Amino acid sequence: MTAEVDALSTLRASGLLDVLTWAAPAAFAATDQVYDEDQGHDQGVVGYLNFKHLKDHLDRATSNGRFELADGLNGAGLDVLKRGITPEAFDSMPNLAADAVVRRDYKQSPGWAIPGYRVLLQSYPFGKIDDIKWVQRSDAKKRVADQLFLGDDTLFSDEEFGLESIPGIPDDDDFAGVTLVAAHAFNPMTKQFELYIGQSKNPGQNDDSCWHWKKKLLSGGTPMGGTGLPVPPAMPRGGASTDVEDVPVRIKRTGAGEGSGMANG
Structure with missing residues (x-):
């Protein structure tokens, strides 16, 4: 089994892949509602808004961050979960089991983890997925791109290769496993968007790839400045709802998540 196939099958079985493919179009739609070229918004603004909306x-x-409950509580109302997203986005939100995905940040870069894998976020200009220079990104992303790649169809043992052959980032004591990157792009002028996931790498030579492997999860939009409707998968439309009922509907974990067991540096 290749590294890519193993990662994708594990992410899919956990539900995290479904969450990513649900969250991205909804996040891009939220960015589209805010973006205004006449106010000087540029690619930096788009990347920041996409990141904030995707994180939320x-x-x-996954019942993390501000959606994690305090100790002693085990349910959240519709008012909490529906506030800030469109009804369409809420209705299509994946329903994960408690503790299926936990927050495991790395050097202040938000991460969502399942056993064996963690996913960080990275924005890039649309169409430039192969041009990301990790050494010019945050220290976290540079170190993630230096992470050991064990290769495909290869088994290693600690006796043969030493402890450094264990997957993971050597200076990260809070997560044991492979850290992947979900790379996202949205062009608010054309409404084109992309979402990839893969294991990043710092190229050894100028013509090397910046990925050990990558997989396109989503793409859509109206090409070349058109004004038609987005092609599937379409972004949710309309504004976020604030008129909701306060009814307990989800069972959530207590004690795990962003506030415990995460890297804070």
Whole structure:
């Protein structure tokens, strides 16, 4: 089994892959509602808004961050989960089991983890997925791109290769496993968007790839400045709802998540 196949099958079985493919179009739609070129918004603004909206949606669907409950509570109302997203996005939100996905941040970069894998977020200009220079990103992303790649169809033992052959980032004591990157892009002018996931790497030579492997999860939009409707998968439309009932509907974990057992540096 290749590294890519193993990662994707594990992410899919856990539900985290469903959460990513749900969260991205909803996040891009939220960014589209805010973006205004006439106010000087540029690619930096788009990347920041996409990141904030994606982080919020991922936390919302996995009961983490501000959607994690305090000790002694085990349910959240519709008012909490529905506030800030469209009814369409809420209705299609994946329903994960308690503790299926937990927050495991790395050097202040938000991460969502399942046994064996963690996913961080990274924005990039649409169409430039192969041009990301990790050494010019945050220290966290540079170190993630230096992470050991064990290769495909290869088994290693500690006796043969030493402890450094264990997957993971050597200076990260809070997570044991492979850290992947979910790379996202949205062009608010054309409404085109992309979502990839893969294991990043710092190229050894100028013509090397910046990925050990990557997989396109989503793409859509209206190409080349058109004004038609987005092609599937379409982004949710309309504004976020604030008129909701306060009814307990989800069972959530207590004690785990962003506030415990995470890297804070």
